[in-house]
Amino acid sequence: MSLHTWQRDLQASILTASDQIRQPLNQGSISREREIAVYADGYFLRLAEALQSNYPALFQILGDDDFYSLARAYLAAHPSSQPSIRWFGDQLATFLAQALPYASVPIFAELAAFEWALRHTVDAADAPLLTLEDLQAIPTGDWGQLCFKLHPSLSILSLQWNAPKVWQALMAEDAPPEPQRLPQPCLVWRKPDLTLHWRSAKPPEVHALNLLASGANFSSVCEALMSEDINDVPLRAAGFLRTWIEQGLITAA
Known part of the structure; x- marks a missing residue:
């Protein structure tokens, strides 16, 4: 049997729990099934370790046994398909929202x-940031047609529960608060000093950011904010823009 065929069959056995190895891995006393199981267990444990690294708070809440049960269920539903293990777990939130009992x-x-x-935010692409000085150099008449790009590290989350507070307590090794319905959008991004940051945001601000993400110009953002029951929309929109620039959410590209 060629090395390529052996590698292919071994991979299939590990990924699908099938018995496709046509020859023992070696001629020792250990059985073929046991040899395959060793590789399969090692493969799963490495992926479970990656999940634990990416989701430390969830791991703390579930504990070892339940988290590893989750890892097996997730792996069965979403086999690793990326060359880099960094991406394993990218569908976990969707899986937890749809699969029982989670x-x-x-x-x-x-x-x-x-x-x-x-x-x-840790490995999102970097980008030069827009500064207030850059903004001041733009002619007033051009503002309406300006399109601003959001920093690649920014995530806009529409949360309905107090997940950030639970995460914060767990990371501080404090007792987490009880789950509480608390509808509020949340912004997560990497600041210019490379620290991770998150904060809550009001719906009008999130609406404006989503419009920018879709390619809308500043004039369209102001028009959309008029439907948000906001007084002095131009002033509020300018305030949003200043905050985003100061916090490093807008790129210069």
Whole structure:
């Protein structure tokens, strides 16, 4: 049997739990099934370790046994398909929101979404930031047609539970608060000093950011904010823009 065929069959056995190895891996006393099981267990444990690294708060809440049961269920539903293990777990929030018994505790899915957004900020692409000085150099008459790009590290989450507070307590090794329905959008991004940051945001601000993300110009953003029952829309929109620039949410590109 060629090395390529052996590798292919071994991979299929590990990924699908099938028995496709046509010859023993070696001629020792250990059985073929045991040899395959060793590789399969090692493969799973490495992926479970990656999930634990990406979702430390969720791991703390579930504990070892339940988290590893989750990892097996997730792997069965979403086999690793990326060359880099960094991306394993990118669908965990969706899985938790849809699969029982996890879907019956909705804060699990939101905690996973929050932790994945934090993970994303670590290796998101960098980009030069727009400064207030850059903005001042733009002629007043051009403002309406300006299109602003959001920093690649920014995630905009529509959370319905107090997941950030639960995460914060767990990371501080404090007792987490009880799950509480608390509808509020959340922004997660990497600040210019490379620290991770998150904060809550009001619906009008999130609406404006989503419009920018879709390619809308500043004039369209102001028009959309008029439907948000906001007084002095131009002043509020300018205030949003200043805050975004100061916090490093807008790129110069």
